[in-house]
Amino acid sequence: MKAIMIPEAYKIEVLDIPQPEIEQENEVLVKIKRVGICGSDMHIYHGTNPLATYPRIVGHEVAGEVIKIGSNVNKVAVGDHVVIEPISYCGECYACKSGRPNVCKEVSVFGVHEDGGMKEFAVLSERQVHKVDPEIDWDEAVMAEPYTIGAQATWRGNVKEGNTVFIQGAGPIGICVLKMAKIHGATVIISDITNERLEFAKENGADYTINPNEVDLESKIYEITNDEGANIVIDAVGTPQTFELSVNVASAAGNVVTLGFNAKPSSIAQLPVTKKELTITGSRLQTNQFGKVVQLLNEKKLTHNGLITHKFPLSEVKEAFEFVEKNPQLVRKAVIVFD
Ligand SMILES: NC(=O)c1ccc[n+]([C@@H]2O[C@H](COP(=O)([O-])OP(=O)(O)OC[C@H]3O[C@@H](n4cnc5c(N)ncnc54)[C@H](O)[C@@H]3O)[C@@H](O)[C@H]2O)c1
Ligand SMILES: [Zn+2]
Ligand SMILES: [Zn+2]
Structure with missing residues (x-):
């Protein structure tokens, strides 16, 4: 499968890597459909995100379709449209125990501290996926993370x-x-x-x-x-x-x-x-906001209404990053389309 990798600052590569497989019974395999380019992806590209390490597959604003589930997955089924909650945490520290895992001392953000969603397929824990109504356009669903x-x-x-x-x-x-x-x-x-x-x-x-x-x-x-x-x-x-x-x-x-x-x-x-x-x-990232945001997306109370100004196919990802870099006055949100 194809994956978008930033090997070091100011470089971007489209790699061919093996498709990931479900290894745990609570995991799901997602075919990625849309990934938003965020300011923090641009910071990783520019080498100015102090939290990121390289090489890194970026992307934390992600929507896709579940194509396979582990034997103990109950939250979603094959065919479901989902958005991805991009954080994982320890569950043990003071912040986690206080219900604030977004500031866990070991918080790991998908696409920043660990490889993210700019790839054709991703395996995730079922906890990290949230089901969106299938009638909601992918271009609306991909905005879930920024809304959170x-x-x-x-x-x-x-x-x-x-x-x-x-x-x-x-x-x-x-x-x-x-x-x-x-x-x-x-x-x-x-x-x-x-x-x-x-x-x-x-x-x-x-x-x-x-x-x-x-x-x-x-x-x-x-x-x-x-x-x-x-x-x-x-x-x-x-x-x-x-x-x-x-x-x-x-x-x-x-x-x-x-x-x-x-x-x-x-x-x-x-x-x-x-x-x-x-x-x-x-206010950092989010805690427990995906449920609320997905409901508002499903009710069509949250629509991007022109916030997405540009879409690029996977094959033009380099052009996409360069365009966003050179045209900040034209771009509100650019999205990579994986079809
Ligand atoms: N805490 C979090 O979880 C989180 C998540 C994402 C982004 N951020 C941060 O949020 C901020 C905004 O992100 P963004 O992607 O919208 O950035 P952006 O750079 O696209 O937008 C910033 C806007 O502020 C405007 N601006 C600059 N100086 C101003 C001033 N003095 N008064 C009013 N407006 C001014 C700019 O014209 C621009 O439109 C950044 O600092 C980013 O790091 C935080
Ligand atoms: Zn973002
Ligand atoms: Zn923790």
Whole structure:
């Protein structure tokens, strides 16, 4: 079978490797249909993902069809359409025992720490596959994993109906957060330095859009919220400045959610945190969000609505990575089609 391998930074190869076989009774064999290219795949390609090791078969946004099951598999059957939950964990550490296996001390992400889904077939534990209605288009199903990132961020921020949520960044992750915040019934303000991305956010339900290069963001947030500030601020940009701004524009009793992996420190005083009694929380990958997201996909309440802008066949994967690299202004999400 064919597999897409990044042997070292800035190289990409399509390899012929043996098709994997089911070895455990709880495993399933999946024929891969679609794999999304994510910012973190691009970081692995550029050699800038500190967690990844090489050589690596990338891909963690994956949808496919079950073609064989182990003798003790009950959750799915042959022919089922599935999306893949890309994490495995130890089950023993404090985080795992606290119900937060996404931050397990040994968490292993499919396509980052271990080989992922950019290959024609994959063997996975049944725990890692979630069944999607067969009538849901593959191009919709493949978005499940990015939506779970949005679902996790809104869960960590405790977004509820009637809250005002301010999302910084209208990239693919900001848009996934936006979709989930709207499903929760929040009023959403979103910022981006690109007006085209703000326009797309509007088409996807944003109530207010702000370009911080054009208006004073802080005063605009206070103006929109009648001087209260945003109840939940979700940072889907991840710079020291956006973190500082999050704390400044959060309302009293508000929540700030970070999604970035930036190692540069921010300058944040204790005063606003204590005075407003803010809750500052990280959001990484997801815990228990696939069930919810798959249900929303099945109900057609989550649709990509133009978030996927480009599709490439497996034979053009090199061109796909190069295109995404050179045209960030044109690409929201690119997907590799395995047919
Ligand atoms: N925690 C997680 O589980 C997780 C998962 C995936 C991605 N991420 C992180 O989420 C962030 C967003 O990911 P993405 O794929 O959407 O990235 P992206 O680079 O495609 O999008 C970021 C957007 O932010 C905009 N932007 C830049 N500076 C800004 C500013 N000062 N104010 C407002 N907008 C600004 C850019 O124009 C762009 O549209 C990244 O930091 C990524 O590492 C986190
Ligand atoms: Zn991703
Ligand atoms: Zn663990």
